[in-house]
Amino acid sequence: MQLYVVRHGAAAPHAAGGDAARPLTEAGALEVAAVGRGLRALGVALDALVASPLLRAQQTARILSDTLGAPEPETEALLDGSAAAPAILRELATWTRGRGRLAIVGHQPVLGELVTLASFGAGRASVALPPGGVARIDFAGTPRVASAVLVWLVTPDLMGRLS
Numbered sequence: 001m002q003l004y005v006v007r008h009g010a011a012a013p014h015a016a017g018g019d020a021a022r023p024l025t026e027a028g029a030l031e032v033a034a035v036g037r038g039l040r041a042l043g044v045a046l047d048a049l050v051a052s053p054l055l056r057a058q059q060t061a062r063i064l065s066d067t068l069g070a071p072e073p074e075t076e077a078l079l080d081g082s083a084a085a086p087a088i089l090r091e092l093a094t095w096t097r098g099r100g101r102l103a104i105v106g107h108q109p110v111l112g113e114l115v116t117l118a119s120f121g122a123g124r125a126s127v128a129l130p131p132g133g134v135a136r137i138d139f140a141g142t143p144r145v146a147s148a149v150l151v152w153l154v155t156p157d158l159m160g161r162l163s
Contacts, residue, residue, distance in 0.1 A: 001096050001139045003118075003148070004044065004103035005111050006035075006064065007129040009156075011056040020080075024059045031132045031156045032060050036067025037163030038154075039134070046070040047099035052079035052106045060132075061105045070103070081107035085114040092143040111135075115153070121146035132156030 010028030015021040024032065051061035051073045061073035078091055088110065096102050104111075112127040115135045122145060129135060133155055137148040 001099075001143070002101045002151075003092070003096075003137050003139065003143075004039070004046070004101075005115055005129070005135040005137065006060065006103055006105045007108055007111055007131055007133050008032075008052070008054075008056040008060040008105060009035075009063075010131040015055075020054045022054070022056050024056050028056075028131065029059065029063060031160065032063045033067055034160035034163050035132050035134060035156050036064045038159035038161070039064070040068055041162045044068065045101060046103050047101045048095070049073040049103045049105070050076045050079065050095055051104070052081065053077055054080055054107070057105045057107065061103075064103065064105070073105070076104075079104060079106035081110055083110065085110055085117045086145075088114050089118055089143055089145065096143070115150065117145055118143060118148040119146070119150040127153065129153070130155055132159075134159060 009024045009032035011022045049070050051057045053075050115127040116124050135153040136151040139148050
């Protein structure tokens with residue numbers, strides 16, 4: 001299974017509805033669109049896209065879906081930034097049934113912790129994903145601790161250059 005771990009794009013610092021209502025900035029939306037074009041240039045095709053319920057992650061997922069021609073994003077509360085990486089790793093097995101290429105969109109620091117846990121195991125320094133950053137990790141079987149290969153980790157600037 002190919003898993004694309006995507007941090008939402010740059011978001012407004014404050015919103016009337018609190019953290020969950022923070023939208024992408026205009027620059028953040030443009031950057032995410034460039035990331036989507038970069039992914040498309042790399043030949044990325046998705047079987048599913050699963051996103052945090054927070055507005056900025058939903059907007060990021062929608063832009064990626066539109067840019068890549070991917071299925072409608074699904075919403076998963078476990079990606080809202082409050083769950084621990086081991087819980088997300090366990091749940092990946094249910095999200096990936098019959099789907100070989102999945103993208104998840106969420107928040108730091110848990111996404112970086114997930115990439116680290118899946119690729120290297122517990123007790124390691126965590127990978128840092130910048131806003132709009134993408135990591136690809138591949139699993140040969142059921143997602144488990146230290147069972148993935150970190151294929152690449154790309155900043156939005158570099159991904160934009162690919163587009």
